[in-house]
């Protein structure tokens with residue numbers, strides 16, 4: 001069945017991929033994005049063009065922190081809302097906690113309120129592994145304590161709770177997907193894999209924060225999109241959070257070795273003090289998503305990095 005679907009943040013990395021896939025599947029898509037200049041607006045316009053050319057897609061330049069705009073856009077003709085708009089990025093949240101709070105918490109609340117009034121079938125909320133923060137045990141299952149170590153993590157956790165409460169208190173179906181560091185074509189230029197690749201292609205030195213032994217679960221964009229698509233017409237996840245990761249982790253040092261090998265780069269590696277707010281280790285337990293939506297991450301880090309480098313180069 002064809003649905004009318006709002007994708008907030010659809011000019012961004014993940015949102016543009018979700019919008020593109022949904023449009024190719026025949027749905028009517030409305031992208032809502034304010035083209036925030038946190039990173040290159042040119043890149044966002046390029047993402048947007050790809051989405052706009054993939055089917056029945058329109059773009060509305062609007063700010064999710066404006067409740068009235070959200071009420072106008074998310075009207076009774078809308079079936080689903082994919083909520084990807086956010087101030088992403090841990091480091092910027094350490095510098096300025098107000099902006100992520102405003103966009104990620106107040107903005108999410110506006111999207112939820114408008115969706116409730118419009119009686120949409122479901123809101124699928126982009127959350128983050130940053131909600132876990134301090135590690136009690138690994139891998140993180142969804143019952144792991146949530147003690148974020150950055151203002152960004154706090155804002156994503158608050159947004160998740162609003163999603164759950166809108167389901168439990170008001171009956172609006174919502175699901176939050178906790179993405180574990182997502183990478184792939186169109187990825188944000190402020191993320192490590194993007195920065196390393198750009199420098200390695202130019203054989204310039206790269207900087208690692210900390211000793212490089214910190215580990216990350218990196219998730220390829222196609223697996224993230226697939227998980228999102230599976231949530232259409234799915235009721236078993238209502239009111240829940242699901243981890244969306246690869247289920248594997250790699251240290252930053254090993255990531256660099258792999259990338260250098262793929263690129264055949266001669267970049268030197270320099271180490272400096274670790275950054276405040278950065279998580280030490282992340283690793284997902286995806287068994288809940290496997291059970292409820294048959295989520296099967298399929299792209300290994302080696303394969304995913306090769307695909308990313310090909311696109312980037």
Ligand SMILES: NC(=O)c1ccc[n+]([C@@H]2O[C@H](COP(=O)([O-])OP(=O)(O)OC[C@H]3O[C@@H](n4cnc5c(N)ncnc54)[C@H](O)[C@@H]3O)[C@@H](O)[C@H]2O)c1
Nearest residue numbers: 009011012013014034036063064085086126128179181182
């Ligand atoms: N990329 C990752 O590794 C990752 C990991 C965990 C969670 N997430 C979450 O996934 C979602 C998408 O992340 P991304 O990496 O694609 O980020 P992105 O920055 O590429 O995309 C976010 C989009 O939201 C838009 N936006 C920002 N403020 C807005 C506002 N006030 N009104 C309307 N639009 C606004 C931006 O212009 C941007 O196009 C975010 O919610 C992020 O927190 C991402």
